[in-house]
Amino acid sequence: MSRARAALVGVVALVCAGSVHAAPGDPPEPPSTAPAAVAPAAPAAPPGLVAGGRGSSQPSAALALAALDRRIADLDAEEDASKKELAEIGGKIATARGRAMARGRAFYRLTRAGMLPVGGGFDAFVTHALRVERARRVLITDLSTEKKLRERGADLSRSLERIARDRVALGSQRSALDAARLALADENQRQEAFDRAFSSSTGASSEYVAVYGGNGAAPAVSSGFAAARGRLLFPLAGRAEVRPGRREGTDGPGLEVRAPVGTPVRAVYAGRVAFADRYGAYGRLVIVDHGEHYYTVSGNLAAIDVRVGDELSAGERLGTVGDEGRGAMLYFEVRRGTETIPPGPWLGL
Numbered sequence: 001m002s003r004a005r006a007a008l009v010g011v012v013a014l015v016c017a018g019s020v021h022a023a024p025g026d027p028p029e030p031p032s033t034a035p036a037a038v039a040p041a042a043p044a045a046p047p048g049l050v051a052g053g054r055g056s057s058q059p060s061a062a063l064a065l066a067a068l069d070r071r072i073a074d075l076d077a078e079e080d081a082s083k084k085e086l087a088e089i090g091g092k093i094a095t096a097r098g099r100a101m102a103r104g105r106a107f108y109r110l111t112r113a114g115m116l117p118v119g120g121g122f123d124a125f126v127t128h129a130l131r132v133e134r135a136r137r138v139l140i141t142d143l144s145t146e147k148k149l150r151e152r153g154a155d156l157s158r159s160l161e162r163i164a165r166d167r168v169a170l171g172s173q174r175s176a177l178d179a180a181r182l183a184l185a186d187e188n189q190r191q192e193a194f195d196r197a198f199s200s201s202t203g204a205s206s207e208y209v210a211v212y213g214g215n216g217a218a219p220a221v222s223s224g225f226a227a228a229r230g231r232l233l234f235p236l237a238g239r240a241e242v243r244p245g246r247r248e249g250t251d252g253p254g255l256e257v258r259a260p261v262g263t264p265v266r267a268v269y270a271g272r273v274a275f276a277d278r279y280g281a282y283g284r285l286v287i288v289d290h291g292e293h294y295y296t297v298s299g300n301l302a303a304i305d306v307r308v309g310d311e312l313s314a315g316e317r318l319g320t321v322g323d324e325g326r327g328a329m330l331y332f333e334v335r336r337g338t339e340t341i342p343p344g345p346w347l348g349l
Helices: 003-016 047-051 057-110 122-197 206-213 223-227
Strands: 241-245 255-260 264-266 271-279 283-289 296-306 317-323 328-336 338-339
Touching: 057 122, 271 296, 283 317
Parallel strands: none
Antiparallel strands: 241 255, 255 328, 264 317, 271 283, 283 296, 296 317, 296 328, 317 328, 328 338
């Protein structure tokens, strides 16, 4: 699985798993009339996503993107409801506070008058005591109501802070998902271009006349490359250490030609550039179509000096040797169609 596809799969899995939750230590939300944000059930990853088939991650990414948008919409709704309730609670707290203060003052006046009103008898004493008790209970109720409103306001404030954190996290996931989708789309385009490069050769045609020097003075394209087996130019000028090599995803052998970074790399035979771009484990890569479904592949380049469609003569510069993490070298293959064939005999090694 490529890095771009693996990155997209990872982001999709993160989104599908519902990675945004209340932070550890956040208090549980008390019951409220505000609509709660409910994360949608995580959709199962389709088989193609696990298998890593080309393009299979895109539908899953679209589903994950839709899930993110739903969660963001849920957060928006929850935030609006919480802000509305918080504003209402602010008014209720002010009302409850004013009522409690008024009743507190009344309670204070009652208690200051003493337990037995002047000139009153036992009945007056009982009536006064009941009035004091009733005022005390009402005051306690008012103070309790104010306390609950303040606690609910604090809960809503914490909820708004959580929503803000979740929105940042979801925004980061959305950005990562968008970036991964773009990277995968770019990779798919490269893959398609890479595949087309090995299906573009249709044999000898007038398009190759300028490259091969004319029909009367040079062998036909259909026999030119095959006839040059064992006599192809070496891809680098001078002496170089050569060892067998292979790249991930190939079904046959290649050669690793050790040389300093920046060493010019040349076309081993006349042909047309079919691919010139970065591709997977090959790094920067040039594919030259030599006709009759024969191709040479030059990878691990530091720079590419040709463009797709350029017609080359043998010995023309393709680019320079690079270092993609395995040491400075040119990675070289010969292919017949999509089949990788041992390049040594073609180079006379």
